[in-house]
Amino acid sequence: MSKIYTFEEVQQHRSAESCWVVLYGNVYDVTAFVPSHPGGSKIILQLAGTDATEEYDPVHPEGTLESSLPASAKLGPFDQSTVPVSDQTPEQTGTPNISPAQEQADDTPNSLAxxxxxxxxxxxxxxxxxxxxWGYYFSAGDDLVSKSLNNTVYRSILLRPRIFVDCTRCDTSTTLLGNKVSVPFFVSPAAMARLGHRDGEAxxxxACGTYGAMQIISNNASQTPEQVVAGKEDQVFGWQLYVQTDRAKSEAMLQRxxxxPQIKFxxxxxxxxxxGKREHDERTSLGNPSGGVAANLPVRSAVQSGSASTTSPDPEAKTLRLEEQIEDSDSAGAGGVGKALFAGTAPDLTWKATLxxxxxxxxxPIVLKGLQTHEDAYLASHYAPQVQGIILSNHGGRALDTAPPSIHTLLEIRKFCPEVFAKIEVFVDGGIRxxxxxxxxxxxxxxxxxLGRAPLFGNGAGGVAxxxxxLEILKAETETAMRLLGCERVEDLGPQFVNARMVERDIFDGVDGVGGATGMEKVGAWVRSKL
Known part of the structure; x- marks a missing residue:
């Protein structure tokens, strides 16, 4: 019969020389794994001697333990009854640790219905x-100015409905990058869905399959791409790429x-x-104020973990591993989930080298995400047909605070270089409510x-349902808006149905020689220098 380990015994192993953790009711000796932990040794050491299940489970797919640790690392069962109340997590004591927003949520809905x-x-x-x-999903850069403007800018654009138009029919279907979809909105890449619900990205x-929507799978998803697309042969997916400093890792991911075949771009x-500096995320990662398990997340996405589904041949060769350890304490601890996820991401990308x-x-096909100026949109259009689309985005306000909302950039393109629309497809994200x-x-x-946060919060509210x-709410609201405008099809929508003057007065006014009021005719030398 296996030895049953007590809390006191586990607590004696809290160093790099002897590191034990409790996972799923069993004690594991992870000492040998500490130096190679993708999220950095400091993160795993903060959980040493504790029950790390609630920190570990949301971001690691099934099979990760078995693929990462030898069988001998599993020492035996853990006696939960030996844990003092002062060392139990809020969930174990029945007093969940809630966020400030949660404290104010008493009058809000209690069910999806x-x-x-x-x-x-x-x-x-x-x-x-x-x-x-909540801290990871809600957080944004600095003072949340860009995040707030993402949400409010649409209110300053007025609609111009036409009357005496038959609105019996409404068709929200369209094509995105040549792929037929049922709705003109898609799920943007957003990480760590299983933090909110075990259903996760899969x-x-x-849900996207139910509504015929496209999904871009996050590079930092909490499930493997094989798990996300399994059984969904008729759906449309994209794959988000964060290029790694060690390019070989990104090349291996691309091969995978x-x-x-479900991934089209x-x-x-x-x-x-x-x-960016995301203070809500950082605050929730500073530690558990109740004195329980440390709140720092041992960040290791499904892709980074090296775990692959049974549909992935030769997973060891095809799995992207994030080897760089986060030695800076800001990244490993106070930096929060978002900062830790950036370990190994290359900051040296350029037009001339990367494409x-x-x-x-x-x-x-390549879609470039994160364009925030008409100049970069104009440059991107010169890389067609390799580049087939661009997503205008400020990263949900999570990177550079006070960066413009995507609608500002869209209006810049319309003003300074409208020919971009004829060369590549232009998408926007951020703030859609x-x-x-x-x-x-x-x-x-x-x-x-x-759509970024909305699907994550939907998942948190009820998983797939x-x-x-x-998607049901947004599809119905989109149909209602189209009918009241007098538009039967997506392709019928055009600038004649909106008044954006209140927003246009706030967009970039141009700099002579680089776009600007004199037009794009002066930009030739500048563009050639970037191509």
């Missing part, structure tokens, strides 16, 4: 998810993605070469609209 809009979904999720999940994909993310490198390692927001973006030239409710 009561949720009438995306704000309701977020409020319900806030009641259900952990403090850590559950989001299931090429084995998944690569989404190269460029709006966060380094992590040719990418062309050598994938033939899939209503179907009217979707319609306004489409009227101004966007091909599709990305919660994400389905998000």
């Amino acid at each position: 009561e949720c009438l809009n995306i704000d309701d979904i977020e409020a319900l999720a806030t009641k259900k998810i952990s403090r850590k999940a 559950g989001i994909a299931t 993605i090429h084995q998944l 690569i989404c190269l993310t460029l709006d966060a070469p380094v992590p 040719p490198w990418l062309a050598a390692h994938t033939k899939l 209503r179907g009217t927001d979707v319609v306004k973006a489409l009227c101004l030239g966007a091909r599709g609209v990305g 919660g994400v389905e409710r998000v």
Whole structure:
């Protein structure tokens, strides 16, 4: 019979020389694994001698323990009854550690059936998810100025409905990068879905299948791409790429993605070469004020973990491993989940070097995510057909605070270089809360609209059913807005249906020689220098 270990015995092993943790009711000796932990040794040592299950489970797919540790590392069962009350987690004592937003959520919906809009979904999720999940999902850069403007800018754009138009029919279907979809909005890449609910990114994909929506899988997803796309042969996916400092790791990941025909394009993310300062995320990672298990997340996404589903041949060769350890204490501890996820991300990407490198390692279409100026949109259009689309985005306000909302950049393109729309597809994301927001973006030239936090909060509110409710609400609101405008099809939407003057007065006014009021005719030498 296996020895049963007590709390006192486990507590004696809290150093790099002897590191034990409790996972799923069993004690593991992870001493040999500490130096190679992808999230850095400091993170795993903060959990030494504790029950790390609640920190570990949301971000590691099934099989990670078995693939990362030898069988001998599993020492035996743990006697939970020996844990003093002062060392139990809030969940174990029945007193959950709630966020400030959760404290104010008493009058919000208590079920998905009561949720009438995306704000309701977020409020319900806030009641259900952990403090850590809320901090990571809600957080944005510095003072949340860009995040707030993302949400409010759409209110300054007015709609211009036409009358005496038959609105019996409404068709929200369209094509995105040549792929048929049922709705003009898609799920943007957003990490760590299993922090909110065990259904995770695979559950989001299931909901997308119900509504015919496209999904871009996050590079830092908490499930492997094989798990996300399994059984979804008829759906449309993209794969987000954060290029690693060690390019070989990204090249191995691309080889792995090429084995998944559901993934139709690569989404190269460029709006966060380094992590922004996300204080809500950092505060929830500073430690558990109740005195229980440390709140620092042992960050290791499903892709980074090296775990692959049974559909992935030769997983050891095809799995991207994040080897760089986070030695800086800001990254490993107080920096929060978001900062830790950036370990190993390359900050040295350029037009001249990165796109040719990418062309050598994938033939899939490229979508550039994170453009925030019309100049970069103009440059991107010169790389067609390798680049087939761009996503105008400020990373959900999570990178550079006071960066412009995507609608500002969309209007810049319309003003300074409208020819971009004829060369590549232009998408926007950030701040979408209503179907009217979707319609306004489409009227101004966007091909599709990305959703980031909404699916994450939907997942937190109810797993697959919660994400389905998000898509159901937005589809119904989009249809209503189109009917009231007098538009039967997505392709009928155009600038004649909106008045954006209040926003246009706030957009960039131009700099002579680089776009600007004199037009793009002076930009030739500048563009050639970047190509």
